[in-house]
Amino acid sequence: MSVSDESISISVVIPVFNEEESLEQLYERLTAVIEGLGESYEVVFVNDGSTDRSEAMLTDFHGRNPRMKVVSFSRNFGHQVAVTCGMDFASGDAVIVMDGDLQDPPEVLPDLVARWREGYEVVYAIRQERKENVFKRAAYRSFYWLLNKVSYLDIPLDSGDFSLIDRRVVNVLKSMPERNRFVRGLRTWAGFRQIGYEYAREARYAGNSKYDFARLISLALDGLVSYSYVPLRLVSNIGMLVSLSALGYMVYLLFARMLGDVTIQGWVSTVVIVLFLGGIQLLSLGVIGEYVGRIFDEVKKRPHYVIRNVVGLSGAEAARGDSGDH
Numbered sequence: 001m002s003v004s005d006e007s008i009s010i011s012v013v014i015p016v017f018n019e020e021e022s023l024e025q026l027y028e029r030l031t032a033v034i035e036g037l038g039e040s041y042e043v044v045f046v047n048d049g050s051t052d053r054s055e056a057m058l059t060d061f062h063g064r065n066p067r068m069k070v071v072s073f074s075r076n077f078g079h080q081v082a083v084t085c086g087m088d089f090a091s092g093d094a095v096i097v098m099d100g101d102l103q104d105p106p107e108v109l110p111d112l113v114a115r116w117r118e119g120y121e122v123v124y125a126i127r128q129e130r131k132e133n134v135f136k137r138a139a140y141r142s143f144y145w146l147l148n149k150v151s152y153l154d155i156p157l158d159s160g161d162f163s164l165i166d167r168r169v170v171n172v173l174k175s176m177p178e179r180n181r182f183v184r185g186l187r188t189w190a191g192f193r194q195i196g197y198e199y200a201r202e203a204r205y206a207g208n209s210k211y212d213f214a215r216l217i218s219l220a221l222d223g224l225v226s227y228s229y230v231p232l233r234l235v236s237n238i239g240m241l242v243s244l245s246a247l248g249y250m251v252y253l254l255f256a257r258m259l260g261d262v263t264i265q266g267w268v269s270t271v272v273i274v275l276f277l278g279g280i281q282l283l284s285l286g287v288i289g290e291y292v293g294r295i296f297d298e299v300k301k302r303p304h305y306v307i308r309n310v311v312g313l314s315g316a317e318a319a320r321g322d323s324g325d326h
Helices: 020-035 054-064 079-089 106-117 134-150 167-174 183-190 213-226 230-260 267-300 315-322
Strands: 010-016 041-047 068-073 094-097 122-129 159-166 194-200 307-311
Touching: 010 020, 010 079, 020 041, 020 054, 020 106, 041 054, 041 079, 054 068, 054 307, 068 079, 079 094, 079 159, 079 167, 079 183, 094 106, 094 167, 106 122, 106 159, 106 194, 122 183, 159 167, 159 183, 167 183, 230 267
Parallel strands: 010 041, 010 094, 041 068, 122 194
Antiparallel strands: 068 307, 094 159, 122 159
16 A cells, blocks of 8 residues: 555644754654654645755655655745645544744644553643743743633633644634634634643754744734734723713713813813824724734635645545635
8 A cells, every 4th residue: 555545643734934044954853753642643744835955855855755745835924824824635533733933843744643542532631831032922922821711712821722632623724714814723713622731842953933023923823813802892892981081070070160261271272182082093903904904814715825836645535624615
C-alpha cells in the first residue's frame, strides 16, 4: 500500500513563513519524535508566501520522506489562515497544530498523543513560561487577561494554537465559514472533551519573530471582536452615562439660574464639552466600525486562501482540501 493510500493516524500541520534557518532542525527533531510514536503519520507544511528558501527546503523534505507534504499559497495570507488550510488538507484521525520556529518543541508531541489516547478530543498546550522579552510577555499576558474577562467563551490563559485536535473536532472547525480566523477561539467554541497540557515554550531557534506588533494587535482585535459583545455594550453604556451627565448638568444650570440669579458664563467649558462628546462619538464609531468591517469581510465570501502549488498530495487529497469556499 502506498503512502497516499495509507490510513493516517496522526497529521501534523505546520505553517511556515520565511523560516529557512529553523527548518532543517525542525525536520530532524520532528521526524525523530514522530517516528518513535509508531503511528502512521503525515506532516502538512503550509508555505504562507515565503520569500526565502523555505519552499525549496520543504520540497526537499518531501523528496527525503514522502510523508512530508507541502501546500504553497500564492501570497502571504496570515498564520491563522495557514492553520485553517493545514486542517483542510490533513487526513489524520488526530491533527496536531504547531509552529515552525521550534518554539513549540516536537518532543512534547508524545504527551499530547497520550492524552488523546485517554479519550480527550482536544489537548491544548499551555505555555508555562516564555522566552520573549519583557514587553512582549506583558502584552501577551494583558491580552489573555482581557480576552478572558470580556469573552463569552472561557478561553484558557496562555493557550495558543499548539494543540492536538481529534478528527471530529477538526470537521466541526472546517465547517465554520468565518473569514477572520481565531483558531484557538473556534477550538474552544466547538466544545468536546478538552484538557490543557503545560510545557515550557522555547526561544526561537533562529531568526526574528514574524509576528510583529501590528500583527499581534490585529490578532488581538480578531479575538476580542469575534468572541465578545462587550465593546458594543461599553459604547452604549458610555453614551447613556454622557447623556445622563448632560441632563443632570442642564438641570443644575436651570436651578442655578432661577434660584440664584446666576449668569451662566464661559465659552471654554462649552468647547471642552463639545470636544469630549466628539471624542466619545468617534470612539463609538471606531468600535462599531470594527464589527461592521468584519461583517463586510464575511458577506464578500472571498476564499480564505489561494493555492499556488502542492507537493506530495494526490488528486483526491488536493480536491478534498480545495472543496468548499476556501
